[in-house]
Amino acid sequence: MAPATNSRSATVAITGPSLLDPLAAIAQRSGFGVKRLGDAMTIDAPLGDVRFDPTENGTELTLTARTPAELQLLTDLYAQRLKDLSLGVPITWAQHTGGMPLNxxxxxxxxxxxxxxxxxxxxxxxxxxxxxxxxxxxxxxxxxxxxxxxxxxxxxxxxxxxxxxxxxxxxxxxxxxxxxxxxxxxxxxxxxxxxxxxxxxxxxxxxxxxxxxxxxxGSKQPNAKWLGLIGDETALPVILRIIENAATDTKGQAFIATRHPSDAQQIETQTDIELSWLDMNDDQALLDALNQLIVPDTDRHIFFAAERNFAAQARNWLTQNKLVGPGSKAAAYWTR
Ligand SMILES: Cc1cc2nc3c(=O)[nH]c(=O)nc-3n(C[C@H](O)[C@H](O)[C@H](O)COP(=O)(O)OP(=O)(O)OC[C@H]3O[C@@H](n4cnc5c(N)ncnc54)[C@H](O)[C@@H]3O)c2cc1C
CATH class of the missing domain: 2.40.30.10 (Translation factors)
Structure with missing residues (x-):
């Protein structure tokens, strides 16, 4: 998937279930693809690919990512995961010249x-x-x-x-x-x-x-033909950026709740995304906005981001409306 330069490796001096099982379980819980063949395993994660191959000295771990920044995140993540397993065996990373983290x-x-x-x-x-x-x-x-x-x-x-x-x-x-x-x-x-x-x-x-x-x-520009974007003031920057970056033939509805009417920003867009501003002091506003979405059957992306309790309610709404999946996301942007 990625050029070989965006690749890092380590050798873990152990093979078998005590290494692979817990890592496979974490990946599966997050919905990532896991393939196993004996003591070999691959994990297809959003940040990149993770391979485990048995060798004479243990297991070779190879991390491959699309970009240097994603490789750094993946490397730090797997170093922490291995540490949390407390395997009690040496882990030897390919030597590095130091410098600044790639991200x-x-x-x-x-x-x-x-x-x-x-x-x-x-x-x-x-x-x-x-x-x-x-x-x-x-x-x-x-x-x-x-x-x-x-x-x-x-x-x-x-x-x-x-x-x-x-x-x-x-x-x-x-x-x-x-x-x-x-x-x-x-x-x-x-x-x-x-x-x-x-x-x-x-x-x-x-x-x-x-x-x-x-x-x-984090999240990337969604490229569906219909976008439903809802968020409070902390999501204002991402929602406006998504609208500004969207292809001109994109349709959709966007709702942003602000504490003060003057927080609304004027943007230029040639898309057909209708943007409405809501009052963040109205506790029902964001959930009412979800109910106002007229969601098409295909080629759609729903994005919701706000305080943790509202994000949980949005997740329930997505579940009740059978909209959970890769075409939707409800994120907690902050916690009260
Ligand atoms: C992917 C993502 C993107 C984000 N993008 C933006 C962005 O572009 N602009 C932006 O402003 N925020 C954004 N946020 C939200 C921001 O990360 C949080 O609000 C963060 O907690 C701010 O840290 P702080 O130093 O202001 O507060 P902290 O010092 O961490 O918290 C102090 C207190 O303030 C409370 N608190 C935290 N955030 C808020 C808030 N927004 N309003 C009221 N109380 C709060 C906490 O509960 C805590 O009690 C984003 C969050 C995520 C997950």
Whole structure:
């Protein structure tokens, strides 16, 4: 599936069920394809392919991804999964030259400004070309630390090393709201809210400051001919970006709930997606919007993102309406 350069390997000094069974179970629970042939196994995951081949010394693990950023995420994920298994056997990763994690970008703040009553817009300069690749994830994680003066690096195994430990980092997901044609700057629209660490960081950050992030990651541009897009203010950036990126013959309905009417952003689109703005203070608004969708039988994608409780209700709605599957997603974007 992917070029050989986006590939990493490790040898685990063990074969058989104690290695493969738990990893197969996790993959199957997530709905990923698992194929087994004796002590060999492949997992077809969204981030890439994972192969386990028996060798003289144990099992060779090969991770292959479409992009360097996805390879890094897959490598760190499987390193953690192996660690969690507490196998008590050596795991030898192919040696690596270190440097920066393949999904890490260090940008420079160009500006941070109030955009509307509830939003600030952060513009970062940097090498963001990975976000312009076809089928790139729409999201990133900001990397914030109260004390660490260092950004994460790669160790000799090619695994991400977090100064002061990963738990001490705040890594909230955000959306690339806009990216310039050359991929040299991005805009991130940030909801400001009481007690938010990113909100407090927005008060401190200034043009010229360095900011590290991990990305691209997460959901990709859906390419169905009909889109049903519903979300609260945290999903405003992704819904507007999806509409702006959609093919001109796309049809659909979009509903965005904001705290303040002036948070609504005007966008230009030649699609036939009808965009309505809702009041986030109305607890029923997002679920009423789901009931207003006129969902076609085929070539459709439904996307819902909001606070965790609303996302759970949206998942129930999808189940009740037999719409669960690859053409729909209900995501918790934040937790009250
Ligand atoms: C894939 C994805 C993409 C996202 N894209 C964006 C985006 O583009 N713009 C954006 O603004 N957000 C976005 N979010 C939501 C954002 O990641 C969360 O709101 C995150 O918790 C913000 O961190 P914080 O530092 O503001 O709050 P924290 O310091 O982590 O939390 C402090 C307190 O605030 C509460 N809280 C967290 N978020 C909110 C909120 N939005 N409103 C009110 N209270 C809150 C928490 O429950 C906690 O009690 C996205 C989330 C996901 C999963």
């Amino acid at each position: 890490q970008i260090v940008g420079t703040v160009i500006s941070i400004r109030a955009l509307s009553p509830s939003f600030a817009r952060l513009r970062l300069a940097g090498d963001f070309k990975a976000f312009k690749q076809p089928n790139a994830g729409l999201h990133l994680r900001l990397l914030l630390h109260p004390d660490s003066p260092e950004w994460p690096t790669l160790d000799a195994n090619g695994l991400t090393q977090w100064p002061c430990g990963i738990a001490s980092w705040h890594r909230p997901p955000y959306t690339v709201r806009r990216i310039c044609a050359q991929g040299t700057w991005i805009d991130v629209d940030i909801v400001l809210h009481a007690g938010g660490r990113v909100t407090e960081w927005c008060d401190r950050v200034a043009p010229g400051d360095e900011v590290a992030l991990h990305g691209p990651s």
